[in-house]
Every structure is written in structure tokens, then in C-alpha cells.
Amino acid sequence: MLELDKLASRYPEQSLCFTLQISSGQITALIGPSGAGKSTLLSMVAGFAKVESGTLTFNGLSLLGLPPAERPITTLFQDNNLFWHMSVYQNIAIGLSPSLRLTSDQQSQVQQAAEQVGLAALLARKPDTLSGGQQQRVGLARSLARRKPVLLLDEPFSALDPALRFELLGLLRQQTDALGLAVLLVTHHPEEAVRVADNIAFVHNGGIVETGGRELLSAPRTEEFKAYLGR
Secondary structure: OEEEEEEEEEEOOEEEEEEEEEOOOEEEEEEOOOOOOHHHHHHHHHOOOOOOEEEEEEOOEEOOOOOHHHOOEEEEEOOOOOOOOOOHHHHHHOOOOOOOOOOHHHHHHHHHHHHHOOOHHHOOOOHHHOOHHHHHHHHHHHHHHOOOOEEEEEOOOOOOOHHHHHHHHHHHHHHHHHHOOEEEEEOOOHHHHHHHOOEEEEEEOOEEEEEEOHHHHOOOOOHHHHHHHOO
16 A cells, blocks of 8 residues: 655645555546646655655555655656657666666566557557557556556546547556556546546645545535536
8 A cells, every 4th residue: 555644845836735545456546626736746756756744655664765766656647758769669678677688577577568558569660650549558568567566647648539548548447457556647537537546536735635436526525626527
């Protein structure tokens, strides 16, 4: 389990404080207005943003003293940061070794991740020959190949058409179940949360205002959440 307890940071324009639990094998969707602090929350968990106070633990072990590369976490952003001069295989492999010198076990990890997202036949291709959905699959495959137990997703599929978005969300759900991942998914689309999330957290003004299951979207409790949903 990933646990945030009063995890706080301060910026000139906003103070943030988050308390949340994410269980292995579950997807928690973070929804809320732009500027509410969703992406900053992910950055704090990943180690990219400064934490002023509070605790962050995974299975009881504190992560706050660890640099990003040593945390049991992989982050996938909307911009999947593909390298256009590299093949699909190399784009996945670089998540395991920046030098691209892979052990036989790591080569198997790349192959398995590609198969998990339906890219096994495209490993020799360059990203610019792929569709937008296939490019996002490469980013997801790189994340899966790392075999970290926590996956942070910052609107990775939001630029895709609804059909492709839902297809990749289904793939995410499948892999979360198969690998027992603890997933934090930032989305601006409540329908995405309904489709794949086990839990929903509404982020507003630097904090988590409401949490609950998917039914939360049909029965919001606070005025802020109702306003966000247009109720």
C-alpha cells in the first residue's frame, strides 16, 4: 500500500496538503479543476517536487529520503517522451538501462512488456511511423517493463480520441489486475474514472476534499465537487 499522510508542500501561489491511501491492485483516479494540485501531488510522490512535511510510505517504508530513481515508482506523463531516432524496442529498453546494454532478463522484460500492450510485431519500427495510440502504448510498455509496483499517470491518454482512450484505459485496468499495481491516475474526464477506477479522489485548492468509490460521481457531497461536475 502507498500511503500519504499530510504530505505537504508550499508554493508562492498555493499551499498543498494531501492524505490518501492507494492499495496494490487498485486504481485511484484524481479528478478536479486545473490548478487544483493533481500533477503536483504526483510530483511529490515521485520525488520531483519538494515536500515540506508529512509522510510518504510504501508497505510501511518511508520514501521521502529516496531520490526519484530509487523509489518503487514509475511515472507516465501526457507527453510520453519517446525518442524519435530510436526503435520501439529501444524506447522501451531505455527505461531499464540508459546505455541500452540489457541483460538477458532485461531483454525478456522488454519483450514481455511489448506483448502486454500489443506491440510485439512493431518493435523494429520508429515512433514517427506509429499512430498516436501506438505511441502511447510504447510509453505504457516502458513503464510496465520497469516492474515498479507503483504507477503514476498524469493524463497520459487525454490527447487521444475517446475510442482509443478507452481502449488504453482497458489495457491499464488489465495490467493493474495482472501485476497488482498501485495506480494513481490524473484525469479531467470523469467518465474515465467511472470506467477503470476503484476509488476516486476529488482534488480542490491544494487538498483532497472527497474520496470514495465510483458512486461518488453520482452523489457528490461537497458544493465544490458538485460545482465541478456541473450539478
